[in-house]
Amino acid sequence: MSTRDWLLDDSPATLTQANLGRAWRMTTTLLRNPLAVAGLLIVLLLLATALFAPWIAPETPVGQNLQARLLPPSAEHWMGTDELGRDIFSRVVYGSRITLMIVALVAVISAPLGLIIGAVAGYFGGWVDRILMGVTDVFLSLPKLILALAFVAALGPGIENAIIAIAITAWPAYARIARAETLTFRNDEYIQAVRLVGGSHSRIIFRHVLPLCTSSMIVRATLDMAGIILTAAGLGFLGLGAQPPLPEWGAMISRGRTFILDQWWVATMPGFAIILVSLGFCFLGDGLRDVLDPKQGGEK
Amino acid sequence: MAIDATMAVRAGRSAKGVGGFVVVTALTFLGLLAITFFIGRVVPIDPVLSVVGDRATQAQYDAARVAMGLDRPLIIQFFDYVWSVMQGDLGTSISTNRPVADDLLRVFPATLEMATLGILIGVALGVPAGVWAATRRGEWVDQVMRVFALLGYSVPAFWLGLVGLAFFYAGLGWVAGPGRLDIFYEGLVPARTNVMLIDAALAGDWDVFRNALAHLVLPASILGFFSLAFIARMTRSFMLDQLGQEFITTARVKGVPEWRVIWVHGFKPIRVPLITVIGLSYAALLEGSVMIETVFSWPGIGNYLTTALLNADMNAVLGATLVIGSVFILINKISDVLYRVLDPRSR
Numbered sequence: 001m002s003t004r005d006w007l008l009d010d011s012p013a014t015l016t017q018a019n020l021g022r023a024w025r026m027t028t029t030l031l032r033n034p035l036a037v038a039g040l041l042i043v044l045l046l047l048a049t050a051l052f053a054p055w056i057a058p059e060t061p062v063g064q065n066l067q068a069r070l071l072p073p074s075a076e077h078w079m080g081t082d083e084l085g086r087d088i089f090s091r092v093v094y095g096s097r098i099t100l101m102i103v104a105l106v107a108v109i110s111a112p113l114g115l116i117i118g119a120v121a122g123y124f125g126g127w128v129d130r131i132l133m134g135v136t137d138v139f140l141s142l143p144k145l146i147l148a149l150a151f152v153a154a155l156g157p158g159i160e161n162a163i164i165a166i167a168i169t170a171w172p173a174y175a176r177i178a179r180a181e182t183l184t185f186r187n188d189e190y191i192q193a194v195r196l197v198g199g200s201h202s203r204i205i206f207r208h209v210l211p212l213c214t215s216s217m218i219v220r221a222t223l224d225m226a227g228i229i230l231t232a233a234g235l236g237f238l239g240l241g242a243q244p245p246l247p248e249w250g251a252m253i254s255r256g257r258t259f260i261l262d263q264w265w266v267a268t269m270p271g272f273a274i275i276l277v278s279l280g281f282c283f284l285g286d287g288l289r290d291v292l293d294p295k296q297g298g299e300k
Numbered sequence: 301m302a303i304d305a306t307m308a309v310r311a312g313r314s315a316k317g318v319g320g321f322v323v324v325t326a327l328t329f330l331g332l333l334a335i336t337f338f339i340g341r342v343v344p345i346d347p348v349l350s351v352v353g354d355r356a357t358q359a360q361y362d363a364a365r366v367a368m369g370l371d372r373p374l375i376i377q378f379f380d381y382v383w384s385v386m387q388g389d390l391g392t393s394i395s396t397n398r399p400v401a402d403d404l405l406r407v408f409p410a411t412l413e414m415a416t417l418g419i420l421i422g423v424a425l426g427v428p429a430g431v432w433a434a435t436r437r438g439e440w441v442d443q444v445m446r447v448f449a450l451l452g453y454s455v456p457a458f459w460l461g462l463v464g465l466a467f468f469y470a471g472l473g474w475v476a477g478p479g480r481l482d483i484f485y486e487g488l489v490p491a492r493t494n495v496m497l498i499d500a501a502l503a504g505d506w507d508v509f510r511n512a513l514a515h516l517v518l519p520a521s522i523l524g525f526f527s528l529a530f531i532a533r534m535t536r537s538f539m540l541d542q543l544g545q546e547f548i549t550t551a552r553v554k555g556v557p558e559w560r561v562i563w564v565h566g567f568k569p570i571r572v573p574l575i576t577v578i579g580l581s582y583a584a585l586l587e588g589s590v591m592i593e594t595v596f597s598w599p600g601i602g603n604y605l606t607t608a609l610l611n612a613d614m615n616a617v618l619g620a621t622l623v624i625g626s627v628f629i630l631i632n633k634i635s636d637v638l639y640r641v642l643d644p645r646s647r
Contacts, residue, residue, distance in 0.1 A: 138331030141632055142625050143587035146605070147335070150621040153609050154339045226453050234591055237458050238606055253459055257595075260462050261470040268466075271459035278454035286450075 029291045036287020042280025049096040057090035061247040070263045080265040082255065088266065091247035092273045098248045099277060102163055102232045103225050109167040111221050114174025119209050121175070122182030123201070133179065139172040148231055152240045159248070162241040166231050170224060177220055181213045215292040223285035226278035233274050249274050325633050330382070332625045336618045337381050341374070390622065391615035395608065400619035404601060408623065409494035410480065411593065411600030414520050415585040421524030422531050422585075423578055429528070430535025434543060435562055445532060452529020457588050460522050461595035468518055476514040478597040485511045519596045526588055527581040534577045538570040572643045579635025583628045590624075 008025070012018040030036050049056060065085035073080045079088035121132035139147075151165035185191065186209070194204050235241035236250025244251060249270040256267025348365045356364070369377055384390075390400035433445040468474045476482060480496055489496075489503040497516070500509035542548065543566050551565045552558075590602030597603065601620055608616035 138328055141328050141629050142332060143628050145587050145590060146621050146624050149605065149609060150339050150617055153617045230456050233456050234458060238609065240609065257462060260466045264466050267462050271456060274456050275454050279450060282450045282453055
């Protein structure tokens with residue numbers, strides 16, 4: 001019996017075998033979707049770039065060299081140099097760390113927050129549900145970017161505050177999903193069984209309700225990544241996010257704005273990085289949705 | 301008699317619907333006010349300090365604190381705030397020294413002009429593109445449309461604006477540069493509506509009109525691209541739903557010409573959900589215009605907001621947030637109601 005047969009066995013003997021088999025089936029389905037594979041590759045590229053930035057980048061991201069100001073792209077400087085003679089390619093490479101940190105932190109803050117709020121609202125129902133979802137709906141009915149801008153204005157510019165502001169605007173969507181998922185199975189027999197043997201509310205929510213919400217959460221979070229990247233870059237562009245000399249992509253575009261008519265590469269190059277990474281998350285999210293959440297099915 | 305009874309019931313039902321709508325909308329507005337209040341009074345560590353500056357004496361500080369009403373309980377402050385907003389008082393901007401409400405009234409038409417042209421472009425191109433992609437499902441047209449739509453989610457608006465300026469203005473010279481008018485056209489037409497195209501047309505000054513259009517077309521097209529991506533994607537998915545149904549097959553079997561199958565049998569039922577989608581993307585354009593206006597120095601509400609942000613002009617920031625948020629909520633609710641009125645199934 002080959003490993004593949006063992007994985008695809010219709011009647012797995014152990015829980016591990018069942019889980020591994022399911023993971024195997026999902027991976028193969030995902031890998032059959034060319035766009036999803038492209039997305040996966042781009043996201044892996046982002047991870048690798050962030051991890052190995054010092055070895056990939058030919059120069060430091062902050063070292064100035066005023067003799068090499070505003071040089072066009074060449075073999076030596078693949079993306080040219082900026083107004084302080086810094087190698088744009090190196091800055092874009094190091095910028096991947098900032099982007100990765102922002103999306104990771106926003107996801108780590110907002111997804112669990114939304115998940116718990118939504119699950120609690122859906123599980124208890126009644127006035128708890130009404131209050132929590134009322135708050136969620138107010139946040140959902142407001143434009144995200146504007147809300148994030150106002151929060152950063154109050155908190156003060158800076159990358160930490162930008163992350164907090166984006167997280168504040170991102171959680172309601174997760175709360176909605178978690179609530180909808182919870183409603184579909186809160187009266188199911190296995191939940192009632194746990195309740196009958198004396199499982200507390202928190203045990204039911206954390207051990208039995210939340211795990212069932214994770215797959216739709218992962219899909220949604222991946223699809224949201226592009227939006228988070230764009231908002232973070234927008235805040236950086238307006239000077240409200242990462243501060244110089246940090247090589248944040250949005251802030252780099254903002255610096256290049258002055259030179260856009262003559263030295264187009266200063267503003268343009270970081271933009272390509274943003275588009276590539278956002279597209280990667282979009283592709284991957286689309287593919288993951290088809291695998292994990294077939295009932296939503298974007299592709300009809 | 302029977303007719304009267306049904307009509308009364310129907311009227312009652314719609315009154316109830318309208319009543320519910322008003323209550324929900326009012327609550328959402330109250331939520332919006334709570335958020336802007338929270339941002340303005342609670343998030344900053346010391347709102348007084350941000351007004352008087354750190355060199356003020358203790359007496360000045362205390363006086364400002366009382367003048368701002370910050371010595372009273374938070375809930376009273378909130379009701380005060382709601383009351384003054386309802387009277388149209390949004391405070392005074394520290395950078396323009398004018399009431400924020402007046403400033404916003406002056407700049408809003410510029411945003412409205414750009415967003416409206418943007419949504420017209422988005423609908424005019426997005427709906428046919430979506431229908432086309434749906435009828436050519438899986439072919440290259442469909443694939444191109446899919447990538448195009450995903451690009452709409454991945455391209456930063458401000459970046460596209462800059463590249464557009466570099467390419468179409470500096471490179472090809474097809475459009476005019478940033479701003480609403482060239483400097484020598486400014487002040488030629490009386491500002492009646494503050495919508496430049498309408499003002500110029502009212503004054504009959506077609507040179508100004510052409511110049512205003514040349515300035516407007518690039519930012520509006522870029523906004524239009526984002527709504528196009530969304531509208532085309534949604535149209536395609538609605539259309540696929542319809543084209544898979546049996547009455548479409550029946551129509552084809554009966555020998556109805558293909559264009560009629562698509563545009564009459566297929567398209568008619570999706571008009572109602574499309575209205576909601578268009579409403580949503582119109583609201584989203586008001587949001588997107590913040591970035592575009594900054595890039596194009598377009599004197600609208602987005603530019604006003606970002607300028608205020610950089611000057612730490614909190615009254616102006618919150619006022620602009622409130623207005624954009626309100627318009628956003630209103631458009632959402634209206635398209636919700638339209639959906640309910642137009643689609644008998646949802647009643």
